[in-house]
Amino acid sequence: MFEIKANKVGNLKNDVLSGLTVALALVPEAVAFAFVAGVEPLVGLYAAFMVGLITSIFGGRPGMISGATGAMAVVMVSLVALHGVQYLFACVVLTGILQILAGIFKLGKFIRLVPHPVMLGFVNGLAIVIFLAQLGQFKVANEEGIFVWMQGNQLFTMVGLIVLTMGIIHFLPKLTRAVPSSLVAIIVVTVLAQSLDLDARTVVDYVRDMTNDPAASIAGGLPQFAIPQVPFNLETLKIIFPFALVLAAIGLIESLLTLTLIDEITGTRGRGNKECVAQGVSNTVNGFFGGMGGCAMIGQSMINVNSGGRGRASGITAAVGLLCFILFASSLIEQIPLAALVGVMFIVVIGTFEWSSFRIMRKVPKADAFVIVLVSGVTVATDLAVAVVVGVIVSALVFAWEHAKHVDVKRSVNNHGSTVYDVNGPLFFGSVSNFLEQFDIDNDSDDVIVEFRNSRVADHSAIEAIDTLAERYIAKGKTMHLVHLNAECKKLLEKAGDLVEINVIEDPDYHVATDKLA
Known part of the structure; x- marks a missing residue:
């Protein structure tokens, strides 16, 4: 199904280097999703650290990366806008409890019911979503705080550095696989941009544009334990339960589908129910330590797999590395050009999209071809959970009609x-x-x-x-x-x-x- 040529054998060196690459890519993603949810950047960064660490240690799929995600952030924004961030933390705790229950009652097995055309539509839709998300990096805030498209030398510099990043990632493995090509590309492009004083937007520029704060930074301390400051009564439960139910469903669907994808790429098999429990524990912890929660991230998981990450050490390194960036190395990480990270994600898009689906469209039943296109389109237009549910329902109806x-x-x-x-x-x-x-x-x-x-x-x-x-x-x-x-x-x-x-x-x-x- 998937044509990515990935080494199925992992080792500690590859896991550590791959984890560091993923940690660098997590920074702008976590900040962006925090902005989507309407919370502070550190809330997204803490979520990426805690979710990533706990699921890497206890999850059912070694090598899979979890963190704050856009699919969950778009659900959170209305809760934050209406009731504030403390209700979000309480909601994330409840989300985690629901996910733990899903694992205990072994609901993870139902991901095996997702038909192959739905999986194809899932990966194609996610690839398109990842690509479209990167286009936002080509916008800058003007004097009025309105985001406009880059122009002139700044645009040419951005495109040039992206092409250089992609070129390094593509050609370096032909010379050596001793280190992840994505990590080398990020370092080379950063050094080049700094030494030549290029007009290239950096991570800190992005953070400041998102927060509209010229002094904003990703620097911070350790997450602090705190019980969500909400009334513990039936009224609060009525407010957060609908959101928690949707978040739990979205998180588990995205995580289990990503688990299935990594299974096929690596030729191994993850444990869905164990992953449900780990995702639930991570979200419960998030709610008590000021994080926005999250789930598996297909983009970062693909970076990890392509860079040689196979074991739990890769996810642990990514999470701990991200925390170290926040605590000790924020000034260095903030200087990374966004072009380098965009280039890495563009390679992920190319590797994630199932290009062979174009070739097989005329060879598979028309109903299956329709489902592939439908799920891809719904994923882009709405979100992953809706797309998968729609795809499964349509596939089931087609199956029923044919067998009737x-x-x-x-x-x-x-x-x-x-x-x-x-x-x-x-x-x-x-x-x-x-x-x-x-x-x-x-x-x-x-x-x-x-x-x-x-x-x-x-x-x-x-x-x-x-x-x-x-x-x-x-x-x-x-x-x-x-x-x-x-x-x-x-x-x-x-x-x-x-x-x-x-x-x-x-x-x-x-x-x-x-x-x-x-």
Whole structure:
């Protein structure tokens, strides 16, 4: 599925160097998402540190990077605007509790239900979102504080440094893989911009533009423990619960889909339920230490994977490195040109987008091609959670429609003069109408056998259809027997009582998927 050529074997050196690269890329992202949520830059930076550290230590997917994300920030902004940042911290605590419960009840396994076309649409949509997010770096604040597009030498310098960054990242691995090419590119471009005194916007310029504060900085101290200053009553719960529920869903969907993506790239398998719990713990801690919470970040995760990060040490290094930047090295990090970080993210976009989806569009079913485009578009227009839900629903409806046409009933008469109906194909809500239409009740013998050896009774609609069929035969004074039903169907059919007769001896056993998948 994914054509990124990533080394599947990790080591501590690669993890540490890759983690430092990710830490540098986390700074402007965390600041930007804090701005989107309507909170101070340090609230986003603290979130990136705490979420990244806890999920790297306890999460179910080594090598995956978590932090403050835009998908969650756009939900937070209205809560902050209406009730203030303390309600946000309380909401993040509740979000974490809901995510922990999702892991305890093993809901992570349901990510396996996401169809392949939805995954393709997910990665393509996220690549487009990451690309569009970088375009904001090409804007500067004018004297009135309004953001306008760069022009003249400043624009040419920005583009030139981006191209240089991308060139280093692309060509350096052909010479050596001793160090991550992204880290080398950031260092080289920073040294070049500083030594030549180029008119290049830096991280501190971005922070000051975002906050409209000429003295703003990413410098800060350690996060401090504090219980959210909100009334602990039912009214507060009514305010924060809807937001917490949405944030928990968005965070888990994005994290579990990113986990699946990294699984495919690295050829390993993460543990979805463990990741749910780790994400929940990290968000709960965030709420008590002044962070805005977060989830897995596909962009930073791709940087980590492409730079050789495979183990937990890469995520731990990224989180600790980010904290060190805040505590000790803010003045150095603030001098990094934004062009270097934009160049790194553009490489991520190129690697994330599934270019082969263009080639396969004509080779896959039209419905699957439609789902790929639909999920990509909805991801860009709204957010990831909505896109995935829409994609899964459309895929499920297509599946139901196609399989509704596949139930076939063959009529015959056995040696005893009984009418035998052999059902082929699944019986569920979509196929029950077609199923009932294929019985000739008036012309059947007084003894009717319905054979389910080649069928599966899937849901309550199917049970109701069988019940309806039995009633029709009884109304005509005829007897209907059901044979070779699976164990699950027998339980569902208990309500039919004497209307049906089941051949218990010959019935086979069926087994369904368990939580081991997650």
